[in-house]
Amino acid sequence: MVKIKGKYVKAAALLKVLSHPTRLMIISELASGRKCVNDIKELVKVNQPNISQHLSILKLNGIVDSRQNGKMKCYFLKNEVMIQEIFSNLKKNKLI
Amino acid sequence: MVKIKGKYVKAAALLKVLSHPTRLMIISELASGRKCVNDIKELVKVNQPNISQHLSILKLNGIVDSRQNGKMKCYFLKNEVMIQEIFSNLKKNKLI
């Protein structure tokens, strides 16, 4: 009766990516539309390298993607439906 | 336009508790009914102190509760609706 642990490892990894206040706030901001790094930095009130690092983690984990926009770089949610669902779940449960 | 960061801190804290494969597996097992520590240990295939540690984290964070049952201790999901929702969400998105 061995459960397939791999799935839990993957799910846990995604949840871990989501389990940081700054990253949740970034996702929340991107849920209302794509934004460039400087905007996100202003909205989330975290210094620039740190924002970049968190964006990098989100991107590596397939949660956001980015596109160059002049000398700025815009980030947006990649799998919006899934994230929206997880977010509506958190909201429904009064977690955000 | 400052967002209330506190909520994100709380939500992130909950997600962090969920973001461990062993804890996800424990929750998954408890989703089908209360079980005592030894049963969980067998199902999840983790040594006893480690199971106890994870159960303790889950309990401290209000995800499970326990009741003494003879010389055994049974654990069960505390806020089943919320957990079921988060789980059905993960399942729907093929994460577990």
Added chain:
DNA sequence: TAATCATATTCGAATATCTTTATATCATAC
């Protein structure tokens, strides 16, 4: 009470994560 089964706690080592500071890269304008 002593023995035993069941579970919990403590501690240390290894590892991972987070933040800050400094520096590097990249795209554009001049």
Added chain:
DNA sequence: GTATGATATAAAGATATTCGAATATGATTA
């Protein structure tokens, strides 16, 4: 090309997490 604005990366230090080993506590029965 160089300068500048925007973003990324690297290194370092601080903190947190995880696990296993040893030990402790708790409940029950003899």
